[in-house]
Amino acid sequence: MSKHQKEMGVLKEHLGKHQLKYTRQRELILDAFLKQEHITAEEMYHQLARKDPHLGLATIYRTLNLFCEAGLAQARHFGTQTQYDNISHKGHHDHLICTDCGKIVEFENCDIERLQEEVATRNGFTIKTHRLELYGLCSRCRH
Amino acid sequence: MSKHQKEMGVLKEHLGKHQLKYTRQRELILDAFLKQEHITAEEMYHQLARKDPHLGLATIYRTLNLFCEAGLAQARHFGTQTQYDNISHKGHHDHLICTDCGKIVEFENCDIERLQEEVATRNGFTIKTHRLELYGLCSRCRH
DNA sequence: TTGAAATTGATAAACCGTCTCAAAAGGAAT
DNA sequence: ATTCCTTTTGAGACGGTTTATCAATTTCAA
Structure with a gap:
């Protein structure tokens, strides 16, 4: 069972409201995301490659953007990359x-x-x- | 004659210190830049297309980056694009x-x-x- | 279990900004 | 003004990041 019950609930509520589905990948990515203060899609791609070698980079981008819409993450652009900030766990920083x-x-x-x-x-x-x-x-x- | 004597002076000083040249394009771009609070290279490209249809986008990028080095501008990543802020402009909001x-x-x-x-x-x-x-x-x- | 709708993974495509390089322009000395 | 050397320009190629495409798969409600 996940350690991130509250955030999982936020995600599920957002999914429910928008006729979206709860998938293994979304759970996996949320779990990894909530352990970070901020992370790039590329970093997460490599980090999750061990757990699921077939998880696609596009899915990570899509899912992190979904987290932004659900209010769990916030995108921030620096240099050439996008940082996804975890705003749900620690509040904003x-x-x-x-x-x-x-x-x-x-x-x-x-x-x-x-x-x-x-x-x-x-x-x-x-x-x-x-x-x-x-x-x-x-x-x-x-x- | 330009309305932006002070900034033109800053630019010329920077150019002199670094063995760079004062060109028609740099003057044109500085004039346009100083009228803005912030602008993207792309926006400036379209804005200046009327005055000089052959002004290249690369030149605008190079020149805006030059302004950053000269202390006239400040690059900031916003959305997918880079905003060049006019830091001599004081009415920040x-x-x-x-x-x-x-x-x-x-x-x-x-x-x-x-x-x-x-x-x-x-x-x-x-x-x-x-x-x-x-x-x-x-x-x-x-x- | 079934079937409609959403999601995924692989990859193509789009996008932004930089790099390349031959041609043009600046500018110092003549 | 001319010469000569250096810097700059414009056009397009290029590289890295993110999004779009689409057939195959998965979710989930009936």
Whole structure:
């Protein structure tokens, strides 16, 4: 039995609502995905090759995009690749991204979140999720 | 004569330092670039096609990357494409996005920006640009 | 068990951005 | 202006990432 009951439930609910099916591959990919903070499709392809050598790369892309629609993942583009962030397990995480070396530092800041809520309320919005990315140079690349 | 004397100067200084040449294409692209807050190479390609139908897409990519090196632009990956941000443009704005109807509200919040700087400093980063998007439901779609 | 609908895997195709290279242009010295 | 060397350009080829295609397979409700 899976360790990720809650997320599995979110996925199944999304599948049910959209007449989609629960497949072995989707379960396999979700399990692997939830163990990561963020991962690329290619990385997951190699990682899962041992468990299921016939799992296709296209299926991984399709499934990760499905997770985004279900609210379990969030796609983020850096360099030439797409990172799929796990937002369901840890909640959202924001990123400091070095535009030179690609280094990524994750952070969370309650004060910023509170201000975001204020802004949203002032504009009549109810926030479901957000994305905050700070681009710049890390200490090593600044020199 | 160009309206963008200051930036033109920055570019020329960079060119001089690196034994690069001042060309008609670079002037044309800089002029177009500085009118935007951010633009993709493809967008600029179409935009400039009228002024110079023979301007190649590769030249635009090369030139926008040159602007990044000169400190006039900042590349940011958005969706599948690369956005080149005009960093001399100060009116940066963030977005509130309704996931239901697609409505987008722009906002600016100095307190959030200040906290972002704090986070960056604490992690040894120097921020050049950022992206903040709040996803949720607008007042109309909540009901 | 059956059958309609969704999914998969393999691969082709699309897409974005960079590289290549011959021709053209910049620009310093004459 | 001319020369000469270097850089740049434009056009298309190329490489890596992601999506589209489609026949075969799987899901799942009846």
